Amino acid sequence: MSTKTEKPDQGTSAPRRRGLVARFRANFLTGLVVITPISLTIWLIWTLTGWIDSWVLPLVPYHLRPEQYIGINLRGVGVIFFLLFTGVVGWVAKGLMGRSLIGWGERIVDRMPVVRSIYNAVKQVAETVFSQTESKFEQACLIEYPRKGMWAIGFVSTVARGEILQRLPDDEVMTIFLPTTPNPTSGFLLYVPKQDVLFLDMSVEDAAKLVISAGLVYPAPRNGKNGRNNGKNNGKNNGRNGEGDSGRQGESA
Structure with missing residues (x-):
């Protein structure tokens, strides 16, 4: 009586190995x-x-x-x-x-031409970085940049004041900081008319994450304009689907 040895099924073992890997x-x-x-x-x-x-x-x-x-x-x-x-x-x-x-020390430094410039620059940077007063961006926004039809994320700093506002023809001008990706600490300072600024519902922190991640990390939509827009879009889609279904039923009848 002869016994036959069963050979392993190579077709199933290969996918298993690939699955393990x-x-x-x-x-x-x-x-x-x-x-x-x-x-x-x-x-x-x-x-x-x-x-x-x-x-x-x-x-x-x-x-x-x-x-x-x-x-x-x-x-x-x-x-x-x-x-x-x-x-x-x-x-x-x-x-x-x-x-x-x-x-007394600053008065002495002010009399030294080169040292004075270095000291004032370092002091200004230190006061800006370690200042205890909260100076934050007010809101995230979208502006058309670098040309019309292309949009970029910006941060609203303040409303333009003083000579800047007097020299510009528009009544309301926003001071916008336009960050670069993926390093948002550098960027451009732009003065944009308020009517050309699209204000976003997302927080400044979420917008910064979006900039740093180069568009890979999107925040969850908030209730408000986004919810209303989604509701409108869903209503339009449901209306189109209803019209299509009624039309098909009429044709079948």
Whole structure:
């Protein structure tokens, strides 16, 4: 009595292998999406902490460093000293003596041609970046740019005032910041008549995400104009479908 050995079906094993490879690839990419931002965040914090330590610790007296007492070089000690020192400087600068010292120092700097330009530029940037007063864009909008028929996302800064408004022929002119993609910190400052600006319902944060992602991340539609427009479109489509169905029923009758 002879026994026959069954050969594996190669037609079914190949798709299984491809399915396993596809699942592993999908899981691997999902893992990368999870691990990459966490790893980069930890690496940036670790690198920034080490950079601050390398600048601050040499200025700290040796007897004030914790490594002298515990025998371990702790990363981040320089950051703590930097925060404490900066806080003390800010507290002193708010007082009368601090303001007097700052004014006296700025008067000396104003007499130095090159140093004066550098100091004023750095001071202006620092005041803009670290200002405690909230200055945010009012709203996201669409404007026709770079030519008619093409639209770009912009952010409404303010309403044009002063000489700018006096020189322009339109009564209401909006100050629009037009960001670039994918870096929204650079862009163009445009003065656009209000009637040429289409204001968006999406928040400024959602519009910024749309710009940074180069149009890949769209925010969820909000209730309001978008909902009304969708309702109108759905009503029109339903009306057309109803007319088509009634016409077909009449023809069949």
